[in-house]
Amino acid sequence: MRRGSILALIGIGTLAGGMATAVAVLLPWLPEDASKEAGRIDFVFWFTVGICIMIFALVVAVLLYSILNFRAKPDDDSDGPPIHGHTGLEIVWTLIPTILVTSIGIVSAIVLGRNDALGKNVLHVNVTAQQFAWSFQYPEAKNLTTGVLRLPVGRSVLLSFTALDVIHSFWVPQFGQKEDTVPGLHTHLHITPTKTGTFPVICTELCGLGHATMRTEAIVMTPAAFNKWLKGQTAATTSPNPTVSGAAVFKNNPCGSCHTLAAAGASGKIGPDLDKLPQWAKQAKQPLEQFIRTSITNPNAYTQPGFPKNVMPPFSSLPKAQLDALVQYLIQSSKKG
Ligand code: CUA
Numbered sequence: 001m002r003r004g005s006i007l008a009l010i011g012i013g014t015l016a017g018g019m020a021t022a023v024a025v026l027l028p029w030l031p032e033d034a035s036k037e038a039g040r041i042d043f044v045f046w047f048t049v050g051i052c053i054m055i056f057a058l059v060v061a062v063l064l065y066s067i068l069n070f071r072a073k074p075d076d077d078s079d080g081p082p083i084h085g086h087t088g089l090e091i092v093w094t095l096i097p098t099i100l101v102t103s104i105g106i107v108s109a110i111v112l113g114r115n116d117a118l119g120k121n122v123l124h125v126n127v128t129a130q131q132f133a134w135s136f137q138y139p140e141a142k143n144l145t146t147g148v149l150r151l152p153v154g155r156s157v158l159l160s161f162t163a164l165d166v167i168h169s170f171w172v173p174q175f176g177q178k179e180d181t182v183p184g185l186h187t188h189l190h191i192t193p194t195k196t197g198t199f200p201v202i203c204t205e206l207c208g209l210g211h212a213t214m215r216t217e218a219i220v221m222t223p224a225a226f227n228k229w230l231k232g233q234t235a236a237t238t239s240p241n242p243t244v245s246g247a248a249v250f251k252n253n254p255c256g257s258c259h260t261l262a263a264a265g266a267s268g269k270i271g272p273d274l275d276k277l278p279q280w281a282k283q284a285k286q287p288l289e290q291f292i293r294t295s296i297t298n299p300n301a302y303t304q305p306g307f308p309k310n311v312m313p314p315f316s317s318l319p320k321a322q323l324d325a326l327v328q329y330l331i332q333s334s335k336k337g
């Protein structure tokens with residue numbers, strides 16, 4: 001091969017590689033990393049992208065060079081020379097992809113192994129998925145249950161999933177992984193948050209009418225703030241005379257994603273309008289307080305006409321103090337509405 005041809009190939013390859021690198025690096029393809037695991041997964045991503053860019057540059061260089069130099073003249077109808085096989089070339093184009101694919105496999109296996117390895121002092125959180133809500137239970141805090149996931153930064157967290165009805169999938173983009181929740185199976189996800197902040201928790205498996213509303217938040221706090229919160233919550237739910245705010249219970253649970261309640265600024269349309277609770281209770285021929293209480297703990301006992309059964313999840317595990325506060329809050333705000 002002439003020296004000029006080699007230089008042309010290198011030039012085209014460098015240009016193509018540079019353009020592909022610019023597209024890869026300058027556009028924000030990935031969400032910000034907020035867990036150690038996400039950082040490792042991103043490394044596998046960029047390792048693979050790097051290989052792809054090299055192959056892309058090589059293919060574009062050979063392709064463009066061939067188009068420019070070896071294309072047939074307009075009136076040339078003759079066949080090309082009969083070339084059959086080239087053992088050296090075949091070995092090269094088998095060997096190089098084998099090495100590349102194997103190296104991606106090895107890097108991925110190392111990352112998978114590290115991501116699954118629990119750290120010391122693991123925080124266990126039981127996550128329940130149901131149409132259309134997430135709830136989070138902390139066994140180390142007397143099974144405190146919340147609708148928002150709170151985690152301390154820097155600590156190894158093992159999420160254990162239970163699905164009560166259909167398949168859902170847990171996803172916090174900044175944590176880098178998705179995990180399906182499957183009825184009858186116990187799935188797990190290990191994460192080690194690295195940044196404080198508020199991140200979205202998204203259901204990423206089509207699970208029914210309210211799938212798009214099946215969202216909540218993951219709040220990553222400093223360990224001191226997390227422990228303070230955990231202690232405060234545990235005290236509030238176990239002390240005999242807790243002052244629980246019904247508005248806070250409403251906000252901590254996913255009520256607002258399906259229901260409208262002006263006082264809480266909620267505008268969900270999946271379930272009945274809670275501003276009209278007195279009217280619904282009359283329709284159901286039940287006293288307002290009893291109607292609200294039953295509708296929360298055993299929603300299938302009576303379903304509002306025009307709304308399907310089995311959509312509202314039963315909030316039967318809500319501690320009594322929180323349930324009482326929520327019922328009073330709904331009575332007061334719906335009477336205003
Ligand atoms: Cu749960 Cu989609």
